[in-house]
Amino acid sequence: MTFAIRVNGGTHTVDVDDDTPLLWVLRDVLGMTGTKFGCGKALCGACTVHMDGAPVRSCITPVDSVGSSEITTIEAIGGTPAGAKIQKAWLDDVVPQCGYCQSGQIMSAAALLARNPHPTDADIDDAMSGNICRCGTYSRIREAIKLAAQSSKQGRTP
Amino acid sequence: MVSLSLPYGRCEAETAGTIAFAPNAFIRIGGDGEIVLTMPYVEMGQGTYTSIPMLIAEELEVDLKQVRLESAPPNEKLYANPLLGIQATGNSNAIRGAWKPLREAGATARTMLVLAAAKRWNVDPVSCRAQSGAVLHTPTWRSLKYGELAAAAAQIPVPANVALKRPEDFTLIGTPAKRLDTPAKVNGAAIYGIDVRLPGMKIATLAQSPVFGGHVKSVDDRAAKAVKGVSQIVRLDDAVAVVADHMGAAKKGLEALVIEWDGGPHASLTTEEIFAELEKATLSSGAVAQNIGDVEKAEASAASKVEAIYQVPFLAHAPMEPVNCTVHVKEGGCEIWVGTQAIARAQAAAANAAGIPPEKVAVHNHYLGGGFGRRLESDYVARAVQIAQHVNGPVKVVWTREEDIQHDMYRPAFLDRLSAGLDEKGMPIFWRHRFAGSSIIARYLPPAFKDGLDPDTTEGAIDLTYALPNLHVEYLRVEPPGVPTAFWRSVGPSHNVFVTESFMDELAAAAKQDPVVYRRALLGNSPRAKAVLELAAEKAGWGDPLPERVGRGVSLQFVFASYMAHVAEVEVSKEGVVRVRRVVCAVDCGTVVNPDTVRAQIQSAVIFGITAALYGNITLKNGRVEQNNFDDYKMVRMNEAPAIEVHIVKNSEPPGGMGEAGTSAIAPAVTNAIFAATGKRLRKLPVDTIALKQAT
Ligand code: FES
Ligand code: FES
Secondary structure: OOOEEOOOOEEEEEEEEOEEEEHHHHHHOOOOOOOOOOOOOOOOOOEEEEEEOOOEEHHHHHHHHOOOOOOOOOOHHHHHHHHHHHHHHHHHOOOOOOOOOOOHHHHHHHHHHOOOOOOOOOHHHHHHOOOOOOOOOOOHHHHHHHHHHHHHHHOOOO | OOOOOOOOOOOOOHHHOOOEEEEEEEEEOOOOOOEEEEOOOOOOOOHHHHHHHHHHOOOOOOOOOHEEEEEOOOHHHOOOOOOOOOOOOOOHHHHHHHHHHHHHHHHHHHHHHHHHHHHHOOHHHHEEEOOOEEEOOOOOEEEEEEEHHHHHHOOOOOOOOOOOOOHHOOOOOOOOOOOOHHHHHOOOOOOHHHHOOOOOOOEEEEEEOOOOEEEEEEOOOOHHHOOOOOOEEOOOOOOOEEEEHHHEEEEEEEEEEEEEEEEEEOOOOHHHHHHHHHHOOOOOOOOOOEEEEHHHHHHOOOOEEEEEEEEEEEEEEOOOOEEEEEEEEOOOOEEEEEOOOOOHHHHHHHHHHHHHOOOHHEEEEEEOOOOOOHHOOOOHHHHHHHHOOOOOOOEEEOOHHHHHHHHEEEOOOOEEEEEEEEEEOOEEEEEEEEEEOOOHHHOOHHHEEOOOOOOOOOOOOHHHHOOOOOEEEEEEEOOOOOEEEEOOOOOHHHHHHHHHHHHHHHHHHOOOHHHHHHHHHHHHHHHHHHHHHHHHHHHHHHOOOOOOOEEEEEEEEOOOOOEEEEEEEEEEEOOEEEEEEEEEEEOOOOOOOOOOHHHHHHHHHHHHHHHHHHHOOEOEOEEEEOOOOOOOOOOOOOOOOEEEEEOOOOOOOOOOOOOOOHHHHHHHHHHHHHHHOOOOOOOOOOOOOHHHHHHH
């Protein structure tokens, strides 16, 4: 079947089975390899993308469920205010190690910051515990989210 | 701007035209001023693509932002790790291996550039100095960029001995320089092996015999072939692969396959049988790994004795990037794209599988989405080549997470028997340790396995920092049938430090002494160990009161040439659930190249070690690994991650290893803390929450 899906502001037509997970459409059909495969079962968060701004696990999101929703991936998250702040905080705090989980971490964190500009530790636990980092960068992820939140506070002060 | 290129098939012929100056295998300077550093160690998260350039750049006198990095091609002659003798990144020794040679490489190039400039200006070289990629003639303030000097420097004979900078003159080494690979790792641009894309490339995934050593009996692939996007089913003797246009179709095809397996000789194997074998083995004596004093004699005079049996399980690596390899088999040769810790081995494995000489295999290395020892192995390269031989054009073979966990090569299980004798004051007068398990070195580096012993399996057991007058350690090599074993982050010490530091805690408890005070009394000969122990205890508030069912545990180790002490603070719920609340680490790893990387590696290694201590357990039933994915092979997550503090002892000793030490040191700190919180001594990993519940 063919599907026209909206990704990072463009529309792409793909011809795949309707139950094909969005992850493989992005990575293998459209060649956007920033979104990663970790488990295929919604257990690790490596494949997180935004669907109309909400974080979803693309490995269990069938392409036929996307409809006209706007998909945003790591390649374009820097174009959103929350995404840009998160990426900057990740650079300032030197978060990534192997880096493989970090696309998913950044997508989860950007979604958190967009809906909750001043997350508490408990908010961070809630939003980020679905993302595994085998390199154990959790303490830096937490710090970086707080750093990004601080920068939004400064941004708001007139 | 820093750029990182992982070249596709760089060879001397291709680039020779543009290189003006290449005094050694690590540095190339073009006439256009481009400075390319070739990295003999791979980047798998541990920061080598920053710390290794720092060593070269310090002596070469260039800024980190002026260099471009390339990963080394397979060449054991040029790029072997001096501490391993092969071209591999592992055993936490990249910095130790690179410390002298790569600073010398930088200093050699700098010396030649300075000589070239002095000659051009017709001045004394002593009046010139190098700085930020240029040579300055200080008296006249003339300067020439390295690119302008490259061709002339290439004419200068390579000096045999060059002077290295004095540590007090370092401007880069010792600073928290930002990692060079971060920008590409925050925007999806970093290319891992799994991200390789080639024109006409197919994607394959596979099912391998669920019992190691089994075979395919029959395959019904009708339904799989009917899946849209599936182009081919490849049947091997012990595996079946589905080749498709994309991984979604390949996975769907795999699920539609009906495969009957013949389990072979290990079809009934269980983990219990393996441990029974290990236990039986330890009833006989083994190869003597360490013998100090006279344990037999001391035993006769001991006032009391402590005995214990410990065991640790098989563990999977589960790197975040599942193993994968892309292969293009061509007429008379083959090209592979992969993330590997041992590129020459990967090349040899591919050549062997394809039945061609190694020089016919071109290998392109990439960022590794985690290594942890998994990518020192090349089983997955050989497997991908076997599949690719049946495919027209390039094919990327990607393991599902289930295949990755069920067909890993595992950290071996071990069983340990210990006994110790105490004098009337409770201090140890003898220590006896005998253990059985797999030797990875015996398979991986056979010449290093001698007289029944190897340096890895015994590290952390034979080199205790404590003054023990009578010490006897024996090892029995027992290979588990039907379970491949491999190096796993913190290797030998991942097992030995848990055992020895737990047992040391048992001795302190038997002597009714504080665990820190007890250890300190045995460190008269080891001031560096004593210093980290005291620092960790002080920073952790050792001895400060804690609530009920909360305890502190300590561990101390000297492995990978670094000293480390951890204090873990652990809370055990009434239900037996363990939460590590805080970890305080003190480390003395000698000269620090990048303190931020040291901190990052300890933070990382601690989480890795806590994951193993709390959850890590690969078990077998009917010869099959029972774990599948992150639901039954669990990882510590954000909500369970403790606060981790790292305190670095400054000195100018030669650098020690940092990538793994934090992992081996944490398990005993956690279980010792559980003992402090509950009175329950855990001699078996992972932590048994049921036992802790019953203890309430
Ligand atoms: S790959 Fe989707 S959650 Fe792990
Ligand atoms: S940075 Fe390696 S898995 Fe997170």
